[in-house]
Amino acid sequence: MNLKTLFLPNQPVSPSAMQALVxxxxxxxxxLWSAWPSALLPKPLAIASAWQELWVNQGLGGEIWASLTVNLQALALATGLSAVLAYLTVLPIMRxxxxxxxxxxxxxLTGLTLFFTLAASSGxxxxxxxxxxxxxxxFVTALAQEVAATPIERLDHARSLRLPEWRVVWEVIIRGRLDALLEALRQNAAMGWMMLTMVEGLVRGEGGxxxxxxxxxxxxxxxxxxxxxxxxxxxGIAQDCVIGWAxxxxxPHLYLHEAVRTA
Incomplete structure (x- = not known):
């Protein structure tokens, strides 16, 4: 690969070249981190030593598992709830x-914590x-926008095949825009990890x-x-990669142009 292409806009880069660049x-x-003269930023060796201490003596592995299970459960519930609500916007009464x-x-969330605490049955x-x-x-905001942006031509094409209207919704909006659901999931899944510190700080009985x-x-x-x-x-990066892989x-049809462009 010509190095000049790295400094030119809109140039194709092969996956292997991108991995090398990363x-x-x-x-x-x-x-740069190792050489940076700052007392506020620990050096990589000190961080590695602290990580080993956390893993061996403070149960970091168990805390990760506790947090991961809670986060995945919340992500599954949020995905199902948001998908149902967003897809129901095909009904004018739901919009x-x-x-x-x-x-x-x-x-x-700080102002809502009291109400959730009173309503919740357990920590x-x-x-x-x-x-x-x-x-x-x-999640529901992003997915509802994707539903509203469905091209009318696709809906009309499905109707021309004499499909019932709910079958049109299934084939064109739900099944046909599965990529929109997965992309919204990918973009919003990180929020669970961002909020985890606050949530587990409120309820420490289960660890995390x-x-x-x-x-x-x-x-x-x-x-x-x-x-x-x-x-x-x-x-979080591993979670993002798994969703991207899914x-x-x-x-697969979304990535055909990438294969042609980088070939």
Whole structure:
């Protein structure tokens, strides 16, 4: 690959070249990090040592598993609830309700915590409900916009085949726009990890990586804080890759132009 293409707009780059570029930049950032003269940013070796301490003596593995199970449960509930509400916007009677729900994304969870606490039957239910609310209001907004943006030509084509209207909804909007659901899931799944620290800080009885992070933050253990944050980052990246892989598997037609362009 010609190096000049890296500095020109809209140039095709092969996957192998992109992987090499990412690796080079990552190594450069690690080298810059190691040489950076700042007492506020722990060095990579100190972070690695803190991570080992957290894993061996403070149960980091179990805390990760506790957080992962809660987050995946909330993500599954938020996806199902948001998908049902967004797809029901094909009915005019449902559009004002979904529009109202989408506006709730401007509300902060801090002011709603008391109401969720009073309504929840347990600490686990409180954590899950807070995460579901925080993800759903953004998820349903994005997915409802995708439903509204469905080209009318596709709907008319399905109607020309004499399909019933609910079959049109299934074939064109639900099945035909599966990629939109997966992309909305991919974009909003990270919110669960962003909110996890606050949620697990409220309910510490079941453990979780958020409670461990707050404890390390309280004692100003900067190397341990960064180690936990990097762990969450890597888990989030892995989660994003899995959803991206599922999108490629279930919607391969979306990536045909990439194969042609990078060939």
């Amino acid at each position: 690796g080079i930049q990552a190594l450069g950032l690690i080298a 004002p309700l979904v529009l109202l729900l989408s506006k709730l994304r401007f509300l902060g 686990h239910a409180l954590k899950v409900s807070l995460l579901v609310f925080g993800m759903s209001v953004f 990586i958020g409670g461990l992070l707050l404890a390390q933050n309280k004692h100003l253990h900067l190397d341990a804080v960064v180690a936990i944050q990097l762990t969450v980052l890597l888990i 999108k490629r598997l279930l919607c």
